[in-house]
Amino acid sequence: MRAAVLHGTRDLRLEERPEPVPRPGQVVVQVTSVGMCGSDTHYYEHGRIGPHVVAAPLILGHEASGTITAVGPGVSPDRIGQRVSVEPGVPDLTCPQCLAGRYNLCPGMVFFATPPVDGALAERVAVHGAFAHPVPDQLSDDAAALLEPLSVGIWACRKGHVTAGTRVLITGAGPIGLVAVQAALAFGATDVIVSDINPSRLALATELGATQVLDARESSLADLDHAPGVLLECSGNARATLDGLAVLDRAGRAVLVGMGVDELALPVPLLQERELEVTGTFRYAGTWPTAIALVSSGRVDLDRLVTGSFALADSAAALTAGRDDPQAVKVVVHPQT
Amino acid sequence: MRAAVLHGTRDLRLEERPEPVPRPGQVVVQVTSVGMCGSDTHYYEHGRIGPHVVAAPLILGHEASGTITAVGPGVSPDRIGQRVSVEPGVPDLTCPQCLAGRYNLCPGMVFFATPPVDGALAERVAVHGAFAHPVPDQLSDDAAALLEPLSVGIWACRKGHVTAGTRVLITGAGPIGLVAVQAALAFGATDVIVSDINPSRLALATELGATQVLDARESSLADLDHAPGVLLECSGNARATLDGLAVLDRAGRAVLVGMGVDELALPVPLLQERELEVTGTFRYAGTWPTAIALVSSGRVDLDRLVTGSFALADSAAALTAGRDDPQAVKVVVHPQT
Amino acid sequence: MRAAVLHGTRDLRLEERPEPVPRPGQVVVQVTSVGMCGSDTHYYEHGRIGPHVVAAPLILGHEASGTITAVGPGVSPDRIGQRVSVEPGVPDLTCPQCLAGRYNLCPGMVFFATPPVDGALAERVAVHGAFAHPVPDQLSDDAAALLEPLSVGIWACRKGHVTAGTRVLITGAGPIGLVAVQAALAFGATDVIVSDINPSRLALATELGATQVLDARESSLADLDHAPGVLLECSGNARATLDGLAVLDRAGRAVLVGMGVDELALPVPLLQERELEVTGTFRYAGTWPTAIALVSSGRVDLDRLVTGSFALADSAAALTAGRDDPQAVKVVVHPQT
């Protein structure tokens, strides 16, 4: 089968790879759609993300959907033909974090497209059967792939305790910020304020239901009429994070989702006087059933985020499409084309 | 001023009463709309509800909206002219329950239209300023009054831990069941299944967003495709309650909102094997800001529930209108007419 | 190796069985102590517990400790020689309940001494390595075995939200009630009131730290000076359960641990007016680390509960020892003797 393999910085090659053989409990998924993520692009352009170095050829892609074509020992053959969305990380299941329901914090996690684990930019992949989630017909292939970034938004809302009537501030309107907007609305937020510096993304945020958008170059969060109770930080920008914290209501919660800030100059007196809670997210746990329900019920529109699609042979172009075009939001690769 | 006063069973009289004088911290509200509740009707027809006996003339009505016309000492005169929704119970504010944020459980609660405390079926009432909640223009007078029953639905959802993706079963589609439907959707429920025996109420539930309705005379909850995670019991019917409990998912929560069952034959082995949690609701606490946000944002439609309106002089007719007409849902009285 | 095998009602035979062979991920434990539980005695005397019928020869015992003597594929041989406490139920690890951290509710749970799964009344057993918890030297073999009932008490406290300063009422002072007393104290309860009808058990409750004991034949819970906030029901008696519920404080929590009541006449108005929460427990999840810490730190004394010990050949006597002697609390079998 064919796969797009990263050999080094900006060196992505279409190669033949052996067909995946499912181990016990696994299924083979014929991949129909793979969303490109900023981390994929970062590996492509820099060959590493922090401590994670691409030391050997690596298949990228961790937002994937497809159809089950084979099953390993212990998996019902009835699953062959099932359309699935792939949850890209499989934990060891028995460590204390896993047993406590926090499997995203499992030290033994094996995660797609994180060196040396291959990802999904291939015609077929083998995955744990319990992490290949069946999706209903009304979900498109692309939407099924994008349940992964939606999961990030859902997890942020859970960490932020977003509920009916919550005022949510979202800093950053990139792909994660935009799924966070939709997730926050689905969790019942009645005010969803979004700040960014890209007007086309702010316009899309409004289209997706944001109740107020702010161009951070022109407006200040300090001018908000009402203090938000939750900050979902999706920009990875220190200034935006601090500005967001500064306007949070008493007992507010800040969830740092965006990556890129190594050290944040946390204002401790503010944290204390308002008893703010600050946390960060690391992937997600138990989000797929919710994500499927939200998209199936029409509460979240993932197809609207897709601004480009590419064949497997054009994966390199897909990886950089988002970088150069301010209109771009989410690019997908269709490995069967 | 005029008030509709209950003197005994089915003996409601329009009388002149002295104008209310606001005590420190109070405001006077000129009442524009009062929703009729089953408890009002019960007092009217039976002169009591359990231990609460109408021993002296009583003004009914505890779902009220209006406009502030006067303020007592310690309240800013700027509030005169403000449109408000009245939260009908005022706790003592300093008992352990109040200080813990559970003011609905305050033993010293003073609550409208609960003997011997008069309610709102009058031209004007004096209420605690902090419990007269300003409402935005887009809320109608009726909707502002019906924030009270909506609060019951919101409180049920909070007690049930309804969140994005929750499957909710609502037994009983009376006024409370119907606000619970809307509240559950606003909290993010993606499946809202409603059972009742009144086809017109089930039709209204569907119109309001219920994803599945069941006529309890024809269908069995046991046939549901998926186990709900939360039961909001709004029928006050023992059979419905037990049927609902029986289909709850493991770790499910049952919230008993409906009144009328004195003893429920709780299946303890089921409770244990599935670790169900069963609780009941007593009014609400801290729901008005959420209720206002949900109606203002269009997530909840309270006007749709109003099936009849009456002048103050016709309060007796209003109190019985819902009893005889299967199409009736919520009846309101407009005391200025 | 030898095992005590139940062939039918009161028909327990010492038999030779093949040595257990560890499957991947398993370890073999040479069993040093097995606590006898009421469920073991019930199977012995009645051949069934509700729907669970002893249809084929069954090895009883699910409270076990021992030493690892062999490991299966994928388990480090370094573990050989390790003293362990056995968690007797192994879930499927991948169902929604498991992934949510509620593995005790896993529909695929395989649990010791529940037909047709054999238990620990044998010289050696094979168990999942992650469920054979290493214990420090200061824990005796018996204490290591009794971490299982302690887990029931810990789980009850978690479900009850027992914390520093909580007033806890425990109905029933059998083995589970007595571990609940100690667990509640370890969770910070400052009042632990225990009711039972067995004076020697009440005396032991006092010795273990209960702050007040009541002989239910002479005293009424209604006479308590202060309303408890949490009820840990460990008697399986309907009268005790209802009496306990009746005295709970507003917003109180009742945890039904004891088995034996099929239907409880739940007072719904009380549940609603006080917003009580009622739940039941089904085994436990994630309790062993806490149990080990509590016993190691001296906060819980399990050895004090042991009132008799027997050789494997005397398992039948062990199973009935507790039934006839009011002084008996916990009986253990030492399979190596």
Add this chain to the structure above:
Amino acid sequence: MRAAVLHGTRDLRLEERPEPVPRPGQVVVQVTSVGMCGSDTHYYEHGRIGPHVVAAPLILGHEASGTITAVGPGVSPDRIGQRVSVEPGVPDLTCPQCLAGRYNLCPGMVFFATPPVDGALAERVAVHGAFAHPVPDQLSDDAAALLEPLSVGIWACRKGHVTAGTRVLITGAGPIGLVAVQAALAFGATDVIVSDINPSRLALATELGATQVLDARESSLADLDHAPGVLLECSGNARATLDGLAVLDRAGRAVLVGMGVDELALPVPLLQERELEVTGTFRYAGTWPTAIALVSSGRVDLDRLVTGSFALADSAAALTAGRDDPQAVKVVVHPQT
């Protein structure tokens, strides 16, 4: 009556003041013991704490106990003679924070010894009756006064979610660190590790139950055998805070209690990868009943913390006693002497 009044930096004068007159709902407390807090000393030596400036003569002291000698309108005269511990802050009771049970975050809080509100270094003070908590005989006057700092420790444990079996790291063994040690043990912590640079305070921490102490000048937190799950930061030192954060377990919680750090260089990737939660405390809410129960039951020893006592006339000496003596922990003033 006499009071110790701060007129300016290091200018404390014993003066005659008018007897306090209780307003409605208030009681007059004859003050028997007042604990000296670091904030009192800071006002004495610097005339301000951040934005809070001593612009007019101010009575210091906010840790107080005494006996009720008079009551205002609406308070039962039966309370005269009652021994009480004074909760020094009274919120407005009706703002959203108060109604939600977070009255410590009330913007309208009136708090002792915070300019321009006078404190308790006087013969008598008037306080809200609901915030004058009756104490049992077994509490000494000093212990009753020190329920206030204990409340800080209890609140930290609540914010930290300390429960049975939690591993707690406490950085800083001053008076707050030492009450946090005892509170953590009372909440069920089985490992309580304390770091400081003062050997006598570390020795006292050990005496009070800390399971491990570290001299931060000699040992590194990085050498801990097991990762703590909760950090209670009581030093107000940036280095200690960051070192504590660095060793927290996945899903750990850090509670910043100590004051003195304006900006903390928060390591965001660590926060995200481990999903740490960081929060701060601002006073406390609803802690007195717990504090009274913990001291009454013998779980917490406050008298052990008292290292000096002074007459009212010697308040200036009391305010500086702790500064110069490394053995000093808590100093009290007895205003009736």
